[in-house]
Amino acid sequence: MDSPLFDTVLVANRGEIARRVIRTLRARGIRSIAVYSDADAAAPHVREADAAYRIGPAPVAESYLNADAILAAARHSSAQAIHPGYGFLSENTAFARACAAAGIVFIGPGERALEIMGDKIRSKAHVAAYGVPTVPGIDATGMTDADVAAAASGVGYPLLIKPSAGGGGKGMQIVRAVEDLVPALATARRIASAAFGDDTLLLERLIERPRHIEVQVMGGVDGTVIHLGERECTLQRRHQKVIEEAPSPIVDAVARERLGAAACAAAASVDYRGAGTVEFLVAADRPDEFFFIEMNTRLQVEHPVTELVTGLDLVELQLRVAAGRPLGLTQRDVTLRGSAIEARVYAETPARGFLPATGEVLEWRAPEDVRVDAAVETGSAVTADYDPMIGKVIAWGADRAEALARLDAALGATILLGVDTNIGFLRELLSAPDVRAGDLDTGLIDRMPPFGAPVPTDAALRAAASARTNHRRDEIPRDPAGAGAPSALWRSGAGWRAGGAPVPPSARFETDDGAVLATAEAPSAPGDALTAIDADGFVWVHADGATHRLRPLTRRAAMERRLAARGARLAATDPVLRASMPGAVVAVHVPPGAAVSAGERILTIEAMKMEHPVVAPHDGIVTLEVAVGDQVRRDQPVAHVTPSHEEES
Structure with a gap:
């Protein structure tokens, strides 16, 4: 290609997207500048950039949302342009305006596109005027709850409540009956206000069994807009995408042309420049019927699947447009080859309701x-400060079946201990039959049975036993005089005995779900197994394509666990309510001493942009251990619910 597009570009983001943008900058001979919070001082993107600047402490409001600090870093580094990645300031009109005022190129669309498409209510009305089909709904701006309820009866239930600002599914609530509307409005407003600083809401008719199809568009400096095909983003949990693929298994050439035309019309209506995505709902039973949801005026998390089937570098195209260069691409030049599927890897515990996880x-x-595309490496710290997505695994195949098989094999070979x-x-x-058949809708994951962690295989247990034995041996203190066996050796459980060969003892482990497993300790781990021991003594092992976290137990502890489990099955529900994840208490819903019913919400904990309610396990009287604003640890007691009959006695 031609001469460098810029000399220096600052990447105003973190994690895997910062690393991904830096890769293209390096390939194009452009100097890259990273920014980082205190929590990310040792992060991979900081080391990989040509230079890096601290922009504040860990909280996003004081770092990655701190426009002044980012612009100061751009000026100090002589950056000509800022690439915002996605999230954070990527769709912030005020930031784009501040970049322009500072003489720095914002690698994104113009202010008009940001303003119109950044507001779900305004964007919906805008594109409808250009012939783009939209879902019937309500603009709740300035409306009371009573007004919303009256208007909702005209649209009909079920309804989907969405914050007008922001995206990523945060704050969305499904309401199926009128009596659930008011509490859902309160929850949506609270989340929207905390996440986006704007509690304006939009209500839409909920389309049952929808598919989520989005179209990648690219606007050139000459005003032309082309599309790069569609992506299937239907597999979602809590409105967050989990698996994405390109192309969609239900979109044929005719439907692709119609979807592409609608997406290009929406983008052209705001004089769009650069990379963007127009999102549609498609009825699962009527794939020819689609409705505009919103337009994301930035690069998407799932852009790699489009890159793999088109052979294009979307970041490079963004840079070309931002530098005032022609795209060098027409619609006829875009061809789709094969199939690509992406899986988002989150730091979370599926067996505990997908609660966020942290650690080293x-x-x-x-x-x-x-x-x-990963945000972590060996030695990285995963904290509760940011989004729990820590990487993406993306596989390409000549067809969808091959891409699925390659992705599954790659996930089995992905190791994170x-x-x-x-x-x-x-x-x-x-492996779900409907997924393999391409028979998808956004509720598929919710209908799956609760996830149960795989049972460790014998190879995994033997590897864990070997790791624990070696760890204990390393911990045994030696007699400085060199005379006799150290006393700690008798207590080590390593199988040592005087005057004879070691006798391998049995090793016992407790899984996260409380199961106690035993195996004979092996002198060495199986060749394909990988193990590590964390600061709390848990043994992490990857074997046979699965990862396990195991707590080593003595014989006595194993017996105590079994007795405790037996007692728990016979006992009443536990009156102690514990935090199921680390985070902050954002709401307390009942006063101390209140009488509550089983299932009633007591308080709400937030971490990694997700809220989790703590509910009463039975009827009783509440005693609170925490207040709004408190930080809590995983499994920390946060409240007690004393059964009513105990109070009466």
Whole structure:
């Protein structure tokens, strides 16, 4: 290609997207500038950039949303342009305006596109005027709850409540009956206000069994807009995408042309420049019927699947447009080859309701025969400060079946020890018959049975036993005089005995679901197994395509666990309510001493942009242990619900 597009570009983001943008900058001979918070001082993107600047402490409001600090870093580094990635300031009109005022190019669309498409209510009305089909709904701006309820009866239930600002599914609530509307409005407003600083809501008719299809568009400096095909983003949990693929298995050439034309019309209506995505709902039983949802005026998390089937570098195209260069591409030049599927790897615990997980990455190994965009490496710290997505595994195949098979194999070979992830769940999802057949809708994951962590195989247990034995041996203190066996050796459980060969003892482990498993300790781990031991003594092991976290137990502890489990089955529900994830208490719903019913919400904990309610396990009287604003640890007691009959006695 021609001469460098810019000399220096600052990447105003973190994690895997910052690393991905830096890769293209390096390939094009452009100097890259990273920014980082205190929590990310040792992050991979900081080391990989040509220079890096601190922009504040861990909270996003004081760092990655701190426009003044980012612009100061751009000026100090002589950056000519800022690439915002996605999230954070990527769709912030005020930031784009501030960049222009500072003489720095914002690598994104113009202010008009940001303003119109950044508001779901305004964008819906805008594109409807250009012939783009939209879902019937309500603009709740300035309306009271009573006004919304009256208007909702005209639209009909079920309804989907959406914050007008922001995206990513945050704050969305489904309402199926009028009596559930008011509490859902309160929840949506609270989340929207906290996440986006704007509690304006939009209500839309909920389309049952919808598919989520989005179209990648690219606007050139000459005003032309082309599309790069569609992506199927239907597999979602809590409105967050989990698996994405290109092309969609239900979109044929005719439907692709119609969807592409609608997407280009929406983008052209706001004089769009650069990369953007127009999102549609498609009825699962009527794929020819689609409705505009919103337009994301930035690069998408799932852009790699489009890159793999088109052979194009979307970041490079963004840079060309931002530098005032022609796209060098027409609609006729865009061809789709094969199939690409992406799986998002989250730091979360599927067996505990997908609650966010934190910790130190003791070992990270990515498969080599697929594309992996990761935010972590061995030694990285995963904290509760940011989004739980820590990577993406993307596989290409000549057809969809091959892409699915390659992705499943790659996930089985992806190793992350020290932090819980959803990799096991992703493999289970990919094996579901409906997923393999392409018979998808956005409720598919919700209808799946609760995820159960795989039972460790004998190879995994033997590997864990070997790791624990070696760890204990390393911990045994030695007699400085060199005379006699150290006293600690008698207590080590390593199988040592005087005057004879060691007798391998049995090793016992407790899984996260409380099961106690035993195996004979092996002198060495199986060849394909990988193990690590964390600071709390848990043994992490990857074997046979699965990862396990195991707590070593003595014989006595194993017996106590079994007795406790037996007692728990016979006992009443536990009156102690514990935090199921680390985070902040954002709401307390009942006063101390209140009488509550089983299932009633007591308080809400938030971490990694997700809220989790803590509910009463039975009828009783509440005693609170925390207040709004408190930070809590995983499994920390946060309240007690004393059964009513105990109070009476």
